[in-house]
Amino acid sequence: MVNFEPKIVAFCCDQSGYPAADMAGGLELNxxxxxxxxxxxxxxxxxxxxxxxxxERGADGVLIFACYEENCQFLRGNLxxxxxxxxxxxxxxxxxxxxxxIEICHLATNCGPKLAETLHRxxxxxxxxxxNPAKI
Amino acid sequence: MARxxxxxxxxxxxxxxxxxxKIVSVIRxxxxxxxxxxxxxxxxxxxxxxxxxHLKAEEVDRAVILGGSPKLYETSFNKFGYPxxxxxxxxxVANLKEQTLQAVANEEEAVEKARKxxxxxxxxxxSSGPIESRSLPLTPQTLVIGGGITGIxxxxxxxxxxxxxxxxxxxxxxxxxALELRRFYNRPEEVQKWVEEKVSEISRNSRITVIxxxxxxxxxxxxxxxxxxxRKANGTEAVLSPSAIVVATGYEVERNRKGIxxxxxxxxxxxxxxxxxxxxxxxxxxxGKRVESVAFLLGEVNGDVxxxxxxxxxxxxxxxxxxxxxxxxxxxxxxxxxxGMERLYRRARERGALFIKFEEPxxxxxxxxxxxxxxxxxxxxxxxDEWPLSIxxxxxxxxxxxxxxxxxxxxxxxxxxxxxNRGFFMEDNPQLLRVRSNRRGIFVAGGCRFPQExxxxxxxxxxxxxxxxxxxxxxxxPYDLSVAEVDPEKCAVCLTCPRLCPHxxxxxxxxxxxxxxxTPGIGEGVKWGAARVDPVACYGCGICVGECPxxxxxxxxxxxxxxxxxxxxxx
Ligand code: SF4
Ligand code: SF4
Numbered sequence: 001m002v003n004f005e006p007k008i009v010a011f012c013c014d015q016s017g018y019p020a021a022d023m024a025g026g027l028e029l030n031x032x033x034x035x036x037x038x039x040x041x042x043x044x045x046x047x048x049x050x051x052x053x054x055x056e057r058g059a060d061g062v063l064i065f066a067c068y069e070e071n072c073q074f075l076r077g078n079l080x081x082x083x084x085x086x087x088x089x090x091x092x093x094x095x096x097x098x099x100x101x102i103e104i105c106h107l108a109t110n111c112g113p114k115l116a117e118t119l120h121r122x123x124x125x126x127x128x129x130x131x132n133p134a135k136i
Numbered sequence: 137m138a139r140x141x142x143x144x145x146x147x148x149x150x151x152x153x154x155x156x157x158k159i160v161s162v163i164r165x166x167x168x169x170x171x172x173x174x175x176x177x178x179x180x181x182x183x184x185x186x187x188x189x190h191l192k193a194e195e196v197d198r199a200v201i202l203g204g205s206p207k208l209y210e211t212s213f214n215k216f217g218y219p220x221x222x223x224x225x226x227x228x229v230a231n232l233k234e235q236t237l238q239a240v241a242n243e244e245e246a247v248e249k250a251r252k253x254x255x256x257x258x259x260x261x262x263s264s265g266p267i268e269s270r271s272l273p274l275t276p277q278t279l280v281i282g283g284g285i286t287g288i289x290x291x292x293x294x295x296x297x298x299x300x301x302x303x304x305x306x307x308x309x310x311x312x313x314a315l316e317l318r319r320f321y322n323r324p325e326e327v328q329k330w331v332e333e334k335v336s337e338i339s340r341n342s343r344i345t346v347i348x349x350x351x352x353x354x355x356x357x358x359x360x361x362x363x364x365x366x367r368k369a370n371g372t373e374a375v376l377s378p379s380a381i382v383v384a385t386g387y388e389v390e391r392n393r394k395g396i397x398x399x400x401x402x403x404x405x406x407x408x409x410x411x412x413x414x415x416x417x418x419x420x421x422x423x424g425k426r427v428e429s430v431a432f433l434l435g436e437v438n439g440d441v442x443x444x445x446x447x448x449x450x451x452x453x454x455x456x457x458x459x460x461x462x463x464x465x466x467x468x469x470x471x472x473x474x475x476g477m478e479r480l481y482r483r484a485r486e487r488g489a490l491f492i493k494f495e496e497p498x499x500x501x502x503x504x505x506x507x508x509x510x511x512x513x514x515x516x517x518x519x520x521d522e523w524p525l526s527i528x529x530x531x532x533x534x535x536x537x538x539x540x541x542x543x544x545x546x547x548x549x550x551x552x553x554x555x556x557n558r559g560f561f562m563e564d565n566p567q568l569l570r571v572r573s574n575r576r577g578i579f580v581a582g583g584c585r586f587p588q589e590x591x592x593x594x595x596x597x598x599x600x601x602x603x604x605x606x607x608x609x610x611x612x613x614p615y616d617l618s619v620a621e622v623d624p625e626k627c628a629v630c631l632t633c634p635r636l637c638p639h640x641x642x643x644x645x646x647x648x649x650x651x652x653x654x655t656p657g658i659g660e661g662v663k664w665g666a667a668r669v670d671p672v673a674c675y676g677c678g679i680c681v682g683e684c685p686x687x688x689x690x691x692x693x694x695x696x697x698x699x700x701x702x703x704x705x706x707x
Contacts, residue, residue: 019205019207021235023234024234025233025234025236025239026234027238028238030239030240031240033245033249036256036703038702040699041677042678044677044682045677045678047681047682053700054705057700057703058705059703073565073677075554075574076638077677080636081682
C-alpha cells in the first residue's frame with residue numbers, strides 16, 4: 001500500500017461547491033490526484049443511493065460540497081443532503097464500514113481554499129483508513 | 137452512433153498548444169469524433185458564430201468543449217445564444233483549466249488527468265439526450281392582493297402598460313395604513329390627498345377592477361394559469377384567472393401599552409400625526425391643554441429603527457417649526473439613510489431638537505402626574521462628560537411594534553409561499569430577487585416583506601410592476617423541460633414531494649389512465665391521483681428527485697445515468 005492514492009467522489013452544488021472548485025483551481029491550489037467532481041443543481045439532488053453506490057463502485061471516500069446552512073438557493077436542499085448523509089452513515093455503521101468515508105462540507109462560492117484543504121484532509125484521512133473494502 | 141464535434145479552447149493562452157495537442161491526439165480518428173477545431177477564445181461572440189457554422193457544416197449532433205469552467209460558457213451562451221441547431225443539453229464541457237492544468241502540479245499527471253476528463257465529457261455528451269423547449273401563452277391579467285399604497289401604485293403602473301388588474305381589498309376602502317399618515321417626509325403634498333387622487337385615478341381606469349370586501353380563499357394552478365377563488369363578505373364566490381399575482385398586504389401595528397405605558401402622556405406616532413393634522417398652527421392642543429414639549433422615545437421593538445427615525449425627525453421638525461415646541465429625541469441608534477433624511481436631521485438639530493443617545497434603556501417614573509424620563513447621554517466623546525439627565529415632557533411619543541398582517545400565515549398556506557424573518561412574507565433572494573417569491577409568477581412587495589417607509593414602498597412598487605411587465609409583456613413564457621417529472625405509475629401519493637418542493641411546483645393531480653394527465657376541466661374518466669410537477673413552476677433543483685421513496689421522480693436533464701457517468705467509476 002505504498003502508492004495508495006484514494007479515489008474521492010466530490011458532489012458539488014452548482015451554487016457553491018462547483019464555483020469554489022473553479023476558484024481553487026484558478027488559485028492553483030493543488031487537488032489530490034484522484035478526485036472526480038460531480039456537478040449537481042443543488043445538494044438536495046444527491047440521493048442516499050448515490051453516496052452508497054459511489055462506495056460500492058470503487059470510490060474510497062465521498063464528499064458533499066453544499067452551501068452553508070440557511071444559504072441554500074432552494075431553501076433546504078443542503079439540509080436534505082445532510083439528513084440523507086446521516087441516513088447513509090447509519091447504514092455504513094450497520095455494515096461495519098467507517099462512516100468517515102462520507103462527509104459533508106458547507107461552503108460558499110468564494111471558499112476555494114477551504115475546498116482544496118478539505119480534499120487534502122480527506123485524502124490524508126483515507127490514506128490512513130486504507131482502501132475501501134466494500135468495492136466490488 | 138452519436139457524431140461528436142470537439143472544440144478546443146486555448147483560453148487566450150492559458151491552455152498551451154502543446155498540451156492541447158497531447159490530449160486531443162488520443163481521440164483523433166475515433167469513429168464518433170466528427171472533427172476537432174481550435175479556438176483561442178471560444179467564449180467570444182465571433183468564435184460562437186464559427187462554432188455554429190461548424191456544427192451545421194459537419195452535421196454533428198453532440199459537442200464537447202475542452203476548455204475552462206462550464207460556468208463561463210454557460211454565461212456567454214446565455215448572452216449570445218446557443219450555437220444554432222444544437223440543443224444546449226447536448227453540449228458538455230471538460231474543464232481542462234481550473235480542474236486540471238491549474239489543479240495538478242506535475243505536467244505528466246495533468247495530461248493524464250486531462251485525457252480522463254475529456255473521455256468523461258465525451259461519454260457524458262453521448263449519453264445525454266436533447267431537452268425540448270416550449271412556450272406558454274400568457275394573458276395580460278394580474279391579481280393584486282391588498283389595496284394599500286403598494287397595491288394602488290402597482291395596479292396603476294400595470295394598467296398603464298396595458299395589463300388588466302384585479303385589485304383585491306379585504307376592507308371597504310382602498311388606502312390601507314397610509315390613511316393614518318398625514319405627511320410624507322420628502323414630498324410637499326399631504327398623504328390623504330395623494331391617496332385620494334390615486335384612488336380616483338383607479339376608479340376612472342377601465343383596466344383596473346377593484347374588488348373590495350373580498351378575500352382570497354383558494355389558489356390552483358401555476359404561472360400563466362392561476363385559478364384564484366375569491367369570496368366576498370356576503371358569501372358569494374368568484375374565480376379569477378390571472379397570469380401573475382402580486383401580494384401587497386402590508387403590515388400591522390401592535391400597540392402594547394401595559395403598566396406605566398398606559399399613562400396619558402404616551403402616544404404613538406400615528407396619534408401624533410393625527411394631532412398635528414387636527415391642530416391649527418401655531419398652538420398645539422391636546423385634550424384642551426397646550427403641548428409645549430415633546431419627547432420621542434425610539435425603542436428597539438422592530439429590529440430596525442429606520443421608520444421610527446424618519447417619523448421622529450419629520451414630526452419633530454413640524455413641532456418645532458409650526459408649533460414652537462421643544463423636542464427631544466431619545467434613541468439608541470438613529471438611521472438617516474433614506475433619501476434626503478440627512479438634510480432633515482441637520483435641520484432639526486439646527487432648529488434646536490435635542491438628540492440623546494443612550495446605551496441602557498431610560499428609566500420612566502411618574503412625578504407630579506407627569507412622566508419623568510431618566511437617561512444617561514452617552515453621545516459625549518469622553519466618558520467623564522456623560523450626563524445623567526431628567527426630562528419632563530408634556531407628551532412622549534413611543535415606537536409601536538410593526539408585525540406581519542394576521543392573515544399572512546393563512547395567505548402563505550393558500551399561495552404556497554414561505555414566511556421568513558419574523559413571520560413576514562419571504563422573498564426569493566433578499567439581495568437579487570427582492571420582489572419575487574419562491575413561486576414563479578407570484579411577487580411579494582411592500583410592507584408585507586418587512587415594514588417600510590412610504591417612499592421605499594413606492595420604489596418597491598415600481599420595481600415589482602417592472603418585473604410583472606417584463607414577465608407578461610412578451611405574451612409567452614419560454615421554458616424548457618429541464619425539470620423534474622413524476623412517473624404516475626410508480627407514485628404512491630405519499631405527499632413527500634409536494635411538501636418538500638421549495639417552489640410549490642408539485643400538486644397531486646388526476647390522471648385518466650396510465651401516464652395520461654387530465655388537464656383540469658377537460659374530459660371525464662378520472663381514475664386516480666398522483667403527484668405531478670408543473671414544468672413551468674419547477675426550478676429543476678432535484679430535491680424531490682432525491683427524496684421520493686418510490687423513486688418515481690426523474691430530473692429530465694440529469695437522470696441517474698448522467699450522475700453515475702460523472703462519478704466515472706466502474707459499473
Ligand atoms: S414523493 Fe414520490 S411517491 Fe411520494 S408523492 Fe411524490 S412522487 Fe409520489
Ligand atoms: S425539482 Fe425542485 S423545484 Fe422542481 S418539482 Fe422538484 S423540488 Fe420542486
